Amino acid sequence: MSATLLLVVFFLSPGRAPAQENYEIQVYSYDTVAPHHTMVELHSNFTAQGSKGTQGGVAPTNHAWHETIEITRGFAPWFETGLYIFTSARAGDGWDWVGSHIRPRFRAPDSWHWPVGVSISNEIGYQRRKFSPDTWTWEIRPIVDKQVGRWYWSLNPTLDRSFHGESVAKGFEFSPNFKFSYDATKKIAAGVEYYGAMGPVTGFDPLAEQQHQIFPTLDLKLAPQWEINIGVGDGFTRSTDRLIVKWIIGYRFNF
Structure with missing residues (x-):
């Protein structure tokens, strides 16, 4: 990875994805799930x-x-709640x-006619000490996005807070x-996703x-009820896992 690209990453979107x-x-x-509908997703990630070794009591991630x-x-045109169950092998x-985490989310109603989509989620939950130095955490995630023709962008300037653990x-x-991302066809969008974390807001x-x-x-936009996302990620610092393969498969149920 060139130094130029690393600097671009640093100044455009510094950080990590600790939550x-x-x-x-x-x-x-x-956007939120429509009222009286349910979205089920499977997030699969291979590091x-x-x-490769236990760090501060946290299990290694290599080949996990x-x-x-x-x-x-x-629950409403402007409100949903999500439940996460995390596992590792x-x-x-x-x-x-x-x-497990729970995540209520509110969005600006379409009737407001804002020029961009806006919502905010609050994710609160527990993770075992074997897998995280912080066992109880809170994530505040503002979301701003826009579709312009074939082009799409979304920004999530997230704040994380530990209630129990090393980062309190x-x-x-x-x-x-x-x-x-860019809609190459009606069924396929190619894009780039960035994940980061700079550390405390009081001093990075x-x-x-x-x-x-x-x-x-x-x-892959195979049908309106399906959501499929595939990616291969690289990390740029010694604190980041270097190579991760991820895919998301989701389906919207009419109940």
């Missing part, structure tokens, strides 16, 4: 090149499979339950995510201690 922690790697769009089930229910360690004293940490971590990941991605 996701390679379990649910996704840049959110502003081909990650940490992370499977996350996300179930989201729409690794040779010699077996298959483990990692934790750090307060809120800044973890921006960004997506940019040194660059080497931050995390930066970029995923070239494909979104």
